[in-house]
Amino acid sequence: MVKRVAKDSVSGDEVDSQSLNENGKRPGDVPATETKKRLRTKSLYRQPTANELNRLQETENLFNSNLFRLQVEEILQEVQVKEKTEKKFQEWFTEFKNHLLSIPEDDTEYDLTEPTLAKKLKVKIPVGDELAKTKCMFRFHKFTDVQIVGSYAIGCSISSKLCINLQITVPADTYTKNDSINYRYHKKRAAYLAFIASHIKTHESVTDINYTCLNGSRTKPVLDVTPSGKLNKYLTVRINLMCENEAYKLHRFSPLRNNLREAWLFGEESADNTEVGPPTPYYNSSVLQDLTASVNQEYLKETLVNRENLKQAVVLLKIWVRQRNLQISGHVISLLVAHLVQTKRINNIMSSYQIVRNVWIALKTSEWDTKGISLYKGENTPSLEEFHQHFPVVFLDKTGYYNICWQMCKGTYNALRRESALAVDMLDNGKINSFLPLFMIPVKPLMQFDQILRFKNFQNLKDSVLAKLPKPAKLNYGVDELALVTDSLHELLAKGLGDRVDLILPMAEADFSWSVKVKPEKARKDSYKEGLSFGFILNPENCLNIVEKGPPANLPEAEQFRAFWGDKSELRRFQDGSITETCVWDADSLADRRGITAQIVDYLMNIKFDVKPSELFHIGSQLESLVSRKQYSAQCEESSVEVLRAFDDLRRDVRQLQQLPLDINAVYGVSPVFSYCEPTPALPRRPLNKPWRRGNASLVKEIIREDGTWVAPEYTPVCKAVIELGHSGKWPGDIQAFRALKAAFNLQIAERLHKQYSLPTQAYPSHIDVLKNGLVFRLQIAHPKEITLLRKETENGVAKFRETDESIQLQCETVLMPRLRGALHGLHQKHPAFGPTACIFKRWLCAHLLSPPHFPPTLAELLVAAVFLHAHPLSPPTQPTAGLLRVLRLVAETDWAREMIVLDFNEDMKREEIMELESQFAAREPQTPKIHIVTAYDGDLPSAWSADAPSTQVLARVRTLAASTLKYFSNALLDDMKDNVLAAFVPSLAGYDVIIHLHSQLVPYTHERVDRPALLKPIGEGESDVIPVIEFHPVEKYLDELRSAYEEFALFFHDSYGGEVIAVLWKPDIAETKEFQLLNANALKPVTTRGEVKYKVNIEALVEDFRILGEGLVKEIVVN
Amino acid sequence: MKATKRVHDFKALELKLTEDSVSPHTIYIKEHAVREHTPDKPSGRTLFIVNLPPYVDEKGLSNAFRDAGTIQTVQLACKPHDLDKSQTNKFIQEELKSTFKVAYLVFAKVAQLDKALKLAELRPLNSEEHKIKLGMSKWIEEHNNSVIMPKVLKEQVERFMKKHDEAAKNTEKKEKALEEEDDEGWVTVTKRGKVQSFARSEKVENKIMAKEEKNKKRKELKNFYTFQIRESKMKHIVALRQKFEEDKKKIAQIKQSRRFKPF
Secondary structure, eight states: OHHHHHHHHHHHHHHHHHHHHHHTSSOOOOOHHHHHHHHHTOOTTSOOOHHHHHHHHHHHHHSSOHHHHHHHHHHHHHHSOOHHHHHHHHHHHHHHHHHHHTOOOOOOEEETTSTHHHHHHTSOOSOOGGGTTOOOEEEOOOOOOEEEEHHHHHTOOOSTTEEEEEEEEEOGGGSOGGGGSTTHHHHHHHHHHHHHHHHHTTOTTEEEEEEEEOTTOTTOOEEEEEESGGGGGTEEEEEEEEEOGGGSOGGGGSTTOOOSOHHHHHTOOOSOTTOOOSOOHHHHHHHHHHHHHHHHHHHHHHHHTTOHHHHHHHHHHHHHHHHTTOSOOHHHHHHHHHHHHHTTSOOTTSOHHHHHHHHHHHHHHOBTTTBOEESOOSSSSOOHHHHHHHOSSOEEOTTSSOBTTTTOOHHHHHHHHHHHHHHHHHHHOTTSOTHIIIIISOOOHHHHOSEEEEESOHHHHHHHHHHHSOHHHHHHHTTOHHHHHHHHHHHHHHHHHGGGEEEEEEEEEOOEEEETTSOHHHHHHHHOOOEEEEEEEEOTTTTTOSEEEEEETTSTHHHHHHHHHGGGEEEEEOTTSOEEEEEEOOOSSHHHHHTHHHHHHHHHHHHHHOOOGGGEEEESOTTGGGGEETTTTEEHHHHHHHHHHHHHHHHHHHHTOOSOSSOEEEEEEOSGGGGTOOSSOOOOOOOOSSOOEETTEEOOOOEEOTTSOEEOOOOOOOEEEEEEEOOOSOSOSSHHHHHHHHHHHHHHHHHHHHHHHOOOEEEOSSOEEEEETTEEEEEEEEOHHHHHHHHEEEETTEEEEOOOHHHHHHHIIIIIHHHHHHHHHHHHHHSTTHHHHHHHHHHHHHHTTBTTTTSOHHHHHHHHHHHHHSOTTSOOOSSHHHHHHHHHHHHHHSOTTTOOEEEOTTSOSOHHHHHHHHHHHHTOSSOOOOOOEEETTOTTSTTGGGSSOSOHHHHHHHHHHHHHHHHHHIIIIIISOOSOOGGGGSOOOTTOSEEEEEOGGGSTTGGGOTTSOOOOOOOOOSOOSSBOOOSOOHHHHHHHHHHHHHTTTEEEEEOTTTOOEEEEEEOTTTTSOBOOOGGGOTTEEEEEETTEEEEEEOHHHHHHHHHHHTTTTEEEEEEO | OHHHHHHHHSEEEEEOSSTTOSSOEEEEEEEOOOSSOOTTSOTTTEEEEEEEOTTOOHHHHHHHTGGGOOEEEEEEESSTTOTTSOOTTOSSOOOOOSSOEEEEEEESSHHHHHHHHHOSSOOOSOOSSOOOOOHHHHHHHHHHHHOOOHHHHHHHHHHHHHHHHHHHHHHHHHHHHHHSOOTTSOOOOOTTSSSOOOOOBHHHHHHHHHHHHHHHHHHSOOSOSHHHHHHHHHHHHHHHHHHHHHHHHHHHHHHHHHTTOOO
16 A cells, blocks of 8 residues: 555656646656655655756646646646657658649640549539639749648647648739739639649548538638558548738728629629629638638737646647537637737746636637627727627737638527636536536537427528528628528627527537539538537526517507517517517417427518428427326426425415414425426325225225226325424333324324314324325424434444434435425526426336335436536526436436546535545445435435435446437437427336236326326315325335235336336346245245256246235236 | 255145136145244144235135144244244334244144145135135225224323333332342442433443543644754655545546547
8 A cells, every 4th residue: 555655656756747747837847767766765654856846836726726737737638749750741741742732734724614633633613603704814823832730730739530731822923913813823723623633643641532611611621631551540631721921912802892793693693793892801801711810820829829827728628629619710719819918818838727727718708790800900900999890709810901700600609608708607606526527528519409400401591581681691792692691690689689698609500521533513412511509598587588678669669669560569568567569479378488499480481581380499398298188188397386285375374273282383295296206296086986985085886897807096296394392301211102192182283283273184103194185295294303213223222323224214204304405495496497307206216117226216316416517518408308318318318337426506515525525435345336316404414315216237238228218309309390399208128027917997197198198187176174195105115015926036127107018137146046044935936957856947937926915817828 | 054954844735816816826834843832823833834925914824724724823924933923012013024924823732733744735815704805806995994093092192101101110110129238238330320421332431542542642742843844844845745546546547447539
């Protein structure tokens, strides 16, 4: 042990000296041998070296925490490009460059409208037919240099999917003065690219070359080269064409200038052809990008070169952005860092952590959409206002003419800003290891968004949108239609949804790569599918509003409001006396209200772009049908509210009871329904016809139909609550007497409730049943002394207190549960999607036959709570469907052998406590995977709710099921766009040994199954003076008997929400021969093999027992 | 080899629920023979049965062994020797768990036991007069039985409390008696006696120990000697180092489970 510690410390110091080097503050050239010698003799108590002290100090000052620092170091090492690769690339590049520079001059002039050039080069020119009408003559001028640019040149590239950018500067002679208009520049550029492609296509250092269009900009292709040899496993090379600065004056492309003539684009031959049209900043930027590239590249180099901490920060930011799948290039990030260096907000003396943090803070508070930033410090360039008029996001480059974010949609910028805010929050949250959610966990659209909008036929949609857009906009975007459609749809959605959404992120699938030998049109038709979807993150406060309040009717804004909303807008008078234009959406239930966003989108798309709702596909409400009782068409949430209301009344009644020996201090609800987590909440029952009664309770009648089947009363659940009595020292010190006294209390409370409020009540030894508003509540007296009595045992005359199974159970039920239930109720109030998500998750678990006790219901609720409390790196979901997906991912992707979850509902736990719990968990034996969730209320029983179940096997099964369900959802929703995904809730019965089929009329909730048609029944109403038959659940009773009798031979699986089958799985050792022992003779039968008597489990008899025990309930038993 | 020997003491028989049961369980019977016999399991007349299926009840078992002779009592238990833990002093009686059981059958005469041991076949559990309640009918009965009239419950409570009070009084009396000098002049010290002693529980003991510890600590001087100051500084560094080591272990763990590949 000592040896190991010493070794660890050595490596610690090595890291230390290395990092000092990186910081560039002090050369850590302590000879390694000397260090080792010194340390070998010393343990934890050795004298600290200056280096070590420095490092400890630094960690405290410069980094979030030690752990964070170590993790940053690890990840940076991981993404670093390997030296071997670098060397190989350098060799390859030298050869490749030589070859490129040997490209022959060509003095011929080609007419680009003719196919002669393409024929000669034997590669196609990578521009589409849209530009066919542009006429220009092209002549190839040889370039002088090939440069490595981009992140690889600066040294902040990421080794995974490494793409090295090469830049070839096209000589200014290639372009004439007038080439800047009508895509002539682009066409020539493409021809130039084809020249290069043709030159390298047969060279041995290249295995494959493709044209690629980035971000859907069709007019500016680049050349993707796959290097030959082993190198292509690690990287690809991208050749980009730039333009010499001298070619054009930059002010020709300032945002107010027009460079794309209307006549050209719309093909109109009007008389005044020379007239200059509206400004085309988007088109201008596409040229400016090439013109300004070298200036910006130089500037980046100057700022970042040899500044390791800045580079590290850029790498970290790039990882962060890539995990979030944002359309933001590394170039923009580097320039942003450069900008912050320029404004002196960060510098290289800061640690990478501090830089990253400062960048996030700067982003969080930035307003590039209204107050853009600029790297250019001089004057005489177009003002920022000009840019703001034409671009949604403004970030000007070193020249002051080029908007680096010209292609960025406002949604993307908002996402960036939002993610930065979340990142800062995560860093500030000391209770989580913020590193993982920040850099390691990928953010997937299906998890991230509450709702996703997709289009069933994107081409049609594009056409209908384009048909409605004004000309100047079309002119600005030129042939880049996707960008235009994206921006206009985003604008519409953002305006229409307003504060209902926190974020609308457009997600375009627009990168397109094709072989150099194929014409772009053909390739596009064959293999390219353009796609666009919008992700919505809803605002939890506003997204459920039914009413959209507009401006008062007498203001001029009212007219605009009416114009925007069309017929939906109407005048309404509100309670506060205001009369305003208003839109009112249809929604009766909470579930409907969650669908309002989709309703608005459907409506707007229809009136603005004439797109029918059937063309749109919304992901987000597919599982809503599972949060209602099909049979009664009652929504779970509304029913739960009813129960809570009745319970509140009852609670008031109970607390005002008089003539009791002890006061009733408090009444707490413990059933899941009190936190909206019950998929089948109790519904009011209609009074019974002529019930058999004893006291105030009904009895079950034995009714057998003529065909021999039994009839059972409809299952009625009770809602459980615990009662806390006032303090008294007079409770007996004997557990049995204690219980007898409790029974006496039950009698009295029942009697008083009946007398004072004339409620039907029935007392039992352990509880009281009360009927209130047609719902049955079960009250149980809780007293801490009972738990103490159960724990007590005497040893050597000393009373000691030890946990027993019984005491733990009682503590969970009467002490922990009320508090937890309260906390979960609070959680639902804060996040209204919590309850429905828990319902769906429970349904899912049970649908796969993992009903309690295999997977305890409380644990399921806690897992769902974890998704809402620890949503990092996302924000808590507002839709149950998104919630379920996240729970499934939590279950499937967490490494349960190593990770535990701490649920701290109200920030009660200290960081030290959590660390203590974590180290306890890490030290547990054996280290098998196990769900371990500790809540702030667990006290002495950490992870009380997951102590026994699920077993390792069940957990493994849940994980595989969750993973495959997720896969199914992602296929069905994202790819197939199916609305009915309930197939994920139908179990597979394959793999079980015995299937017991039950008579469905005796199975409670059987009408709630997803594969059953709904049979409507009215909800009962009316007062009754007798409690109906409650908690009579034949299937549960049967399962209890089976489990208690045969748990050593088999496992029993069932769906508690109406499952008509019980699936039985024999234990693996069932067929083995056994020893006969007096205490272990159960179910054995003698078998004679080769004259010897052996014993085996009598499986046939067991199966017959299943039939015998389930008489009247079992329909059929199938042995597989 | 011991095990096989013991098996031979038992005789295997098939026990059917009804005449037409297809695959019945095999039960094992032998004479109940222990060193000390209790009156409820008299020597020579008691038959010991193991591996009885969960649904067996007393009457059914009598039915099965009807051919051997009159059966005085049938005692069912989950495990052998489990009977002694009587439930008589429990307020809420627990149901016998549904599981495989053992039984002790007491015959009226010794000869009947011999006859029973020689039986080649048993009668089914169900007979004309008695059918074991199973499935739906059993659950309905159970459910209905659980509903008690308030009056009955009240009586139950009163009866139990009366018994309990009496028992409590008895023990108190006994304790009082202990306080008196016994023959050799010893006095037992109890909670209620003249000589007050503290409650003997773990909690109280811990409290006393904690108090002692505290007193000891109070007398100590801290930050007085140079070595103490030096040590406390060292301790701070050690704590930091320990944290560092712990974090490194955590990193190793994360490395193992999630590798540091972000993509």
